[in-house]
Amino acid sequence: MRKLKNIIRKIIFTFIKPPVVVIYNSNSQAGEDKVVDYLFSSMGIKQISYIDIGANDPVGCNNTYLFYQKGNKGVLVEPDFDFYKLIKDVRPQDLVINAAISDEANKEANFYIFDLPALNTLSAEEASVRSKSGAYKLIETRKIKLITVENIIKEYLNNGLPDLISLDVEGLDYLILDSFDFEKYPVPVWIVETCEYSEKHIKPKVTSIIDLMLSKGYFIFADTYINTIFVSSTWFENYNAK
Secondary structure: OHHHHHHHHHHHHHHOOOOOOOOOOOOOOOOHHHHHHHHHHHOOOOOOEEEEEOOOOOOOOOOOHHHHHOOOEEEEEOOOHHHHHHHHHHOOOOEEEOOEEOOOOOEEEEEEEEOOHHHOEOOHHHHHHHHHOOOOOEEEEEEEEEEOHHHHHHHHOOOOOOOEEEEOOOOOHHHHHHHOOOOOOOOOEEEEEOEOOOOOOOOOEOHHHHHHHHHOOEEEEEEOOOEEEEEEHHHHHHOOOO
16 A cells, blocks of 8 residues: 555655745845754754854844854944944944944044945945946045954953954955964854955855865855855864763
């Protein structure tokens, strides 16, 4: 009887394909949060802390909202004041800082604001490129306080090491990473935007960031083309779940 049922099932599904149910519950741009969640889960890590630099929207296209939903807490840095207020409302358990990350602290810089907030940047060069494209308009330039990643770790995490840092600062990612003290603060996992701005689907990869992270003892756990997930080799190879 079982053989007969299997034969009938094969015949039916030859002509009628069974429905495929896909559950997609990522909040990241290209599923990066699910990849990192798998990484931590596979290592037996249930609770993590994070720093989200350039958080932008607190939910959509956000690399840390999934972990917030799971009861984790972290620090979100967002220079856009409107997004800063929105993040505070939507994610009250997180600490939110209205500032911009740079390689220098206690200074101010121009923050270029576009009619598409995802394009906002500290880089005058990036702002010029995006403005000249004609697709989006530069609507305002504001002064914004600058802090470093080390400032956040020292002042807001009491020198406690975050498990994850998500970095998206629109053109200044390499500068920030190059100035970061990886030896003193060996953050286990980084999600870093590693492609240049483009209004087309072709976005050149920033190989200098990848080369830098590899030289600092990280390996590529995954790459979605838009973002690269870097994992500390030392942490990964020597971590023991408690």
